[in-house]
Amino acid sequence: MKKIKCPQCGKKTTWEGNPYRPFCSERCKLLDLGHWLAEEYRIHVPSEGVEEIHQLPKEEEESE
Ligand SMILES: [Zn+2]
DSSP: OOEEEOTTTOOEEESTTOTTTTSSSHHHHHHHHHHHHHHHHHHHOOHHHHHHHHHHHHHHHHHO
16 A cells, blocks of 8 residues: 655555545645635736726726
8 A cells, every 4th residue: 555645734644545645634635725726816816906996996086
């Protein structure tokens, strides 16, 4: 049996017959996926979106 170390919690687990590999459990798999998605989200937030938010109140001010 191939033994692996869970990258999330460091617990030793087996590769064969493990549906959550390379993690030891579903919890660790989801935790790692959550971290990964959070990183992706941060990278893909466009700086344009932030500028749009700043421009909106300014436009309102000018029309009034
Ligand atoms: Zn784990």
